[in-house]
Amino acid sequence: MESALTLWQSTGIANLTWRELLMLLVGCGLIYLAIAKRFEPLLLLPIGFGAILCNIPLAGIGGPDGMLGMIYAVGIETGIFPLLIFLGVGALTDFSALIARPSTLVLGAAAQFGIFATLLGALALNLVPGFDFSLSDAAAIAIIGGADGPTAIFLASRLAPDLLGAIAVAAYSYMALVPIIQPPIMRALTTKAERGIVMEQLRPVSRLERILFPLMLLLLCAMLLPAAAPLIGMLTLGNLLRESGVVDRLSRSAQNEIINVVTILLGLAIGSKLSGELFLTTQTLGILILGAFAFAIGTGAGVLMGKIMSRLTGRKVNPLIGAAGVSAVPMAARVVNKVGLEENHHNFLLMHAMGPNVAGVIGSAVAAGVLIALVTP
Amino acid sequence: MESALTLWQSTGIANLTWRELLMLLVGCGLIYLAIAKRFEPLLLLPIGFGAILCNIPLAGIGGPDGMLGMIYAVGIETGIFPLLIFLGVGALTDFSALIARPSTLVLGAAAQFGIFATLLGALALNLVPGFDFSLSDAAAIAIIGGADGPTAIFLASRLAPDLLGAIAVAAYSYMALVPIIQPPIMRALTTKAERGIVMEQLRPVSRLERILFPLMLLLLCAMLLPAAAPLIGMLTLGNLLRESGVVDRLSRSAQNEIINVVTILLGLAIGSKLSGELFLTTQTLGILILGAFAFAIGTGAGVLMGKIMSRLTGRKVNPLIGAAGVSAVPMAARVVNKVGLEENHHNFLLMHAMGPNVAGVIGSAVAAGVLIALVTP
Amino acid sequence: MESALTLWQSTGIANLTWRELLMLLVGCGLIYLAIAKRFEPLLLLPIGFGAILCNIPLAGIGGPDGMLGMIYAVGIETGIFPLLIFLGVGALTDFSALIARPSTLVLGAAAQFGIFATLLGALALNLVPGFDFSLSDAAAIAIIGGADGPTAIFLASRLAPDLLGAIAVAAYSYMALVPIIQPPIMRALTTKAERGIVMEQLRPVSRLERILFPLMLLLLCAMLLPAAAPLIGMLTLGNLLRESGVVDRLSRSAQNEIINVVTILLGLAIGSKLSGELFLTTQTLGILILGAFAFAIGTGAGVLMGKIMSRLTGRKVNPLIGAAGVSAVPMAARVVNKVGLEENHHNFLLMHAMGPNVAGVIGSAVAAGVLIALVTP
């Protein structure tokens, strides 16, 4: 009898709290979005699965002795996993479009307005009872507006580890929602004539330029903003492996083995921050609202800067490509292409949008560097 | 003169103990079995090599500062390596046969009788002078009957780390010996007519069912037996990566890079538990005897349950497929197929045996969960 | 105003020391050599990049909490990275040429004279003011003469971690310079007639011999020189994975995933020992000079032993192949082939030089073992 009781008490049902039950449903929901809706499945599927695993009663998989807790300590607390992902991103990214038209970097800068506006928004939310975001919390939340997963995880693990789960979920969810969030804003802020602007073909970029680019970017970062050096360093290393042409083995490794393995482990480990106590709070609600806000503001700022560039260059720039400045590579560039095609069936903006798109990656890494340098957790 | 003595004293010969010599021979023997006899070479070759490395006098490769000792601490003490192997196994396993005929799960349950019978056997062996197995030792030894390498290593590393070397060697050796151990038992327990039973073709299984299966299994495990959640969790994650169809990159990574790299390191690290003091004991002899016993009992119980199912279904089930319930994927299923073909040259049982075969993997993971929950080391 | 000052003080320019600036240039120089001159790009590109990263002011990437510092602690302090590289080297190396003509091992032994002569040279350099090499420093420097990257890194990380950066840079640079350093020495020490000697074709080597070779080598090492067992152990494990033919999955993993990923991380981590304080010293100058010396002496000793073998065998051995005894696989063997072809356009020495070439790898691992056994840091 006693033994039967012991057995019953070692089951999950007997120990399930409503928070855990809700989080199991959240985990299933994320997996549903990943599989059925193709919401960034490479990250949201492992994150959702991690959410389930670490909310299994008694198992303690997300705790300090559990598998996910240990992976978190080794890979995320140290910052190594997001940096290795950035290495892979660098090796997968072709910066030619940016090198051919460097002025698009300004679009990538403008779109980071979303980050800083969201920072203000998060602080203002403290006026609402129930919210209590510190400056470092607000900075970590704001980086969602950077629309760049590894940057968001890297910054959040430094400034607000407790919010990491919600921030990562919000960042990847909104990146998946880019095709829904961006087009109305893009249409609202541009005229039909502006959307129809056809841009000049990009000049070819020589191999030497593509090799020098990552080195220039790294040295500039070293001189101006050392706090961004880990992120920019890994991005440029990956890109140099790719463009140097002499270490194909290593480049392929960064693009495949490293990024794939780390993606699985990173996703699972984020799940260890999706326990009920950390996630089922009003803060999470605030983060989700602020995230949408951040994406919208960033898109708008990019498009408005696109309009300014369009005027200054005598309508040589289609302002739509400013929307790609938020990052969300390559989704945002594809959205630009699609909205552009709606006006003019022969106007392919994809390559033109890749410039601001990769500029957005650099821009949000720089913004993260500023926040790390000026905000102490 | 003195210096020559120093030099001599730093050689291996001058320091070789008979235990180390014997273990070097054991290592060579395992490598011989792996290469010449194809005994589970993916594991037994690294294990045998690890045995050689950590029995080299003076080198201390298996010690706390040696390479194998460090790999053991990072990968096996934490349980991460067997769990990553299980991730790969999940990504490599097609559960369609099980989904199409769920009743074969009962065969996978019956074959776990081998585990619990061996547990009793190990405890009974304490009556023989020289044996002194605690309950946790007995539980770790019993899991050999689960015929599943990663499960055995995971459980042994928790309940009886000192016996891990012998348990891993026994588990993989007997898995390689399945084609020799099982057929006589299968023939002895079945009639010619039973062995000739032709089974209906399996129905096709839809993609949605294959996606829902790992989630159902995980949630059931979370509700009933959280102690099995790490093992079942990684197995189902691997399978979901495979079946979801949206993360092929990650699925391939789990099936190849992760499982290959971890297999090398896991095998070597097991070698660090194959030192003379731990392995050359009467306990090891007991473990080897009990292991054979476990496989035989498990096979028998599976076949007997197969006979019961055959009667209950009006001879629609060939009882031979019960032997595949021990796991040992896919070896046991192939053995079933071979024994079946001996009776009827057109009776291909392979697909029918895959159901109980993968059910056996789940069954032994569940059994491991029970043992973890109820036995404290 | 104050804030602007704070901001300025967080830039790199405001904090850049001349040492850091010089090391940034050294890093760029290594990358230039890697890309433009193809100097061992697989290692020198990551090393050069690591040098840049860990000399960025304020960022502390090479420090104990920085990414490169952590990778160093995990991978190099423990010796695991060079050993994993050796695993890959073993899996990539075909020892057939050595098995077919074992006498070429003597050439691999002779070329290690470079190591011990350099050891004396490093100690003698203490007579010059400004140099102060201990015995363990000298041993770590001397291993550059082994012309084998992982061996040099493994030994230096044990005997003289502070010199590791300079030693690794010197070792890989001179390995890249083999086609420039070796030919004049080879021509100076041989006659035209000797260089023209045509060697007999190698006999075919059976699979069994190729399987037994790594085991024999490992057991000999275990009996005679346990201190070399980690290096020889990983080399022979890799080779056994390759030659056994039953674990192709693991062999491919060692040849690709493992070696590629570790190469990136190893290169970066070496960079963490390329800080200004450690590298910009007279010691580094001494190491660079001694390294060139080591290569030259090793080449000369190999060729002279080649001449002795040529005499003893009645001109059946072309003394040029002795130069390949330094290791630097496969560069040195290719150089031998090229110099040989200069005399006789139909005399292909490549396969004949592969024997001493891989013998050199074993020879320098043995020499490293001796130094580990007899020199305490």
Place this chain on the structure above:
Amino acid sequence: MVDTPVGDLLLDGLWLMGIGLGVVFSFLLILVAILVLMSRAVARWGPAEPLAQSLTATAPVPGADPVPGAGHARVIAAITAAIHAYRRRHAA
């Protein structure tokens, strides 16, 4: 635990066996029930699926993560074409 008389240990073992086999069987029987229900639910409410696809266990979803698989598929297609050419020519 080591000092426990063997008899007590065997009793513990019997308990463990009973409970263990009970849990294993319960777990897998409930899983049988769940799978049967799941299959029925999928058959009734699930999306219609082309049979050809459902038969092949590893059928990739079109459009998903095409990067590395696609190249390989094209190689296979190329080879298949080449082989057909070869076979047809020999048959002719």
Place this chain on the structure above:
Amino acid sequence: MVDTPVGDLLLDGLWLMGIGLGVVFSFLLILVAILVLMSRAVARWGPAEPLAQSLTATAPVPGADPVPGAGHARVIAAITAAIHAYRRRHAA
């Protein structure tokens, strides 16, 4: 930090916004300048490069790191040859 009145926090936030956007814009504008100068320098002093190569972003450098790529390239070449054979025969 938590006790700071929201007003002060918002002021800090405004400061951060000003400085942050300033740094981001400065950084990227300097990068624009550097890239423009770099491209001019490369165009003037850089090596002449065949255009075809510079157009393809991932063009491998001949002779570099041949080990794994080479085999694959040869496979592709073989297939191309086979396909050509197939096409020409069908065209004929």
Place this chain on the structure above:
Amino acid sequence: MVDTPVGDLLLDGLWLMGIGLGVVFSFLLILVAILVLMSRAVARWGPAEPLAQSLTATAPVPGADPVPGAGHARVIAAITAAIHAYRRRHAA
């Protein structure tokens, strides 16, 4: 160690050189002997091996670990066949 006069260090170094070279040569000479004996033993008692296989160092063992290698081998075989077809047709 740093305070040791250079002369003493050099003496230590000479010792190390003598012993080191001695060990390296002994080790490799014994290895020569072992390899010679091994090859003789294999030639006398080893299994007869088809020469063609023993020539190629990486010849896979048939039936072993077929998963990834096999596919590749089949691709090569297919290509070889296709190429032969191509060559023969051109020769004809």
